[in-house]
Amino acid sequence: MRIAIVYNEPVSSYYDVSGEQKAVNSVLSSVAAVQWSLLELGHSVLCLPLSIPLESTRKKLGKLRADLVFNLFEGFCGYPDTEPDIPAILSEIGLPYTGCPTESLRLALNKAKSKTILRNGGLFTPDFQLLGTGNLSSFHLHYPCIVKPNSEDGSHGMTVNSVVSDFPALEKQLTRIVHLYNGEEILVEEFIDGREFNATVIGNTEIQILEVSEIAYSLSPGLPRILTYDSKWEPESAYYRGTPVNCPADINENERELITEVAKKAFELLEIAYPEKIEF
Numbered sequence: 001m002r003i004a005i006v007y008n009e010p011v012s013s014y015y016d017v018s019g020e021q022k023a024v025n026s027v028l029s030s031v032a033a034v035q036w037s038l039l040e041l042g043h044s045v046l047c048l049p050l051s052i053p054l055e056s057t058r059k060k061l062g063k064l065r066a067d068l069v070f071n072l073f074e075g076f077c078g079y080p081d082t083e084p085d086i087p088a089i090l091s092e093i094g095l096p097y098t099g100c101p102t103e104s105l106r107l108a109l110n111k112a113k114s115k116t117i118l119r120n121g122g123l124f125t126p127d128f129q130l131l132g133t134g135n136l137s138s139f140h141l142h143y144p145c146i147v148k149p150n151s152e153d154g155s156h157g158m159t160v161n162s163v164v165s166d167f168p169a170l171e172k173q174l175t176r177i178v179h180l181y182n183g184e185e186i187l188v189e190e191f192i193d194g195r196e197f198n199a200t201v202i203g204n205t206e207i208q209i210l211e212v213s214e215i216a217y218s219l220s221p222g223l224p225r226i227l228t229y230d231s232k233w234e235p236e237s238a239y240y241r242g243t244p245v246n247c248p249a250d251i252n253e254n255e256r257e258l259i260t261e262v263a264k265k266a267f268e269l270l271e272i273a274y275p276e277k278i279e280f
Contacts, residue, residue, distance in 0.1 A: 002044045004066040009049035013078030018180045022233045023154040052076045069097040109151045121269040128189040147173045150187040155229045163224035199263035209260045214249035218242045
């Protein structure tokens with residue numbers, strides 16, 4: 001097959017200011033790994049970096065001659081909400097592509113709406129609020145809370161200070177994130193400590209749930225058990241060293257069945273057509 005790998009071309013953005021550009025640049029290592037694997041399988045591979053403006057990208061994709069697009073596009077740098085734009089264009093053109101469809105990606109970029117859908121579907125998720133510097137007085141959750149950008153991924157904005165136990169710490173962390181991430185509303189959730197598992201779901205009409213893994217926290221006392229930016233991108237950090245992954249997870253069969261059932265239901269709930277209006 002002739003396969004095109006499309007991805008966002010790393011450029012300078014507000015992630016430079018927050019010291020998080022490494023996460024943006026990491027797409028290049030993903031491209032190299034996928035390219036190597038596809039070549040090993042005997043396919044013809046074209047690597048296509050994409051950059052703004054969107055219209056020029058649309059024209060570039062329109063001229064693409066490929067049997068399949070391997071989609072590694074994560075949004076134009078500094079504009080995470082553009083991640084769904086590429087699958088939308090590919091769907092219009094009629095090119096098959098890997099990964100999630102447009103509306104699922106759009107929903108994944110809004111944590112609050114995703115949580116609302118999960119809750120309405122019967123899955124438990126911590127109580128939360130969307131807050132900014134202008135409505136912080138309406139805060140009514142129970143401490144401790146975790147503070148994070150509502151529309152970022154890759155643990156952008158997540159630090160040792162993301163878990164807060166009083167109002168001054170909440171205000172300080174929220175103000176920091178609003179400043180760094182273009183003034184967006186911030187997701188504040190009641191923080192739940194405990195074991196943390198991952199269950200990857202793949203497939204279309206028939207889905208498969210891969211082996212359950214666990215974040216094996218071994219952090220120093222006093223450090224909140226969360227996946228910070230450092231835990232994913234800074235190998236020399238205490239958080240990176242203290243958050244290894246065990247795969248398969250050390251769980252019994254009943255626990256495995258429960259985790260996979262929850263993952264399957266979440267997948268089914270979040271692949272629905274993106275709702276125009278969700279109350280939360």
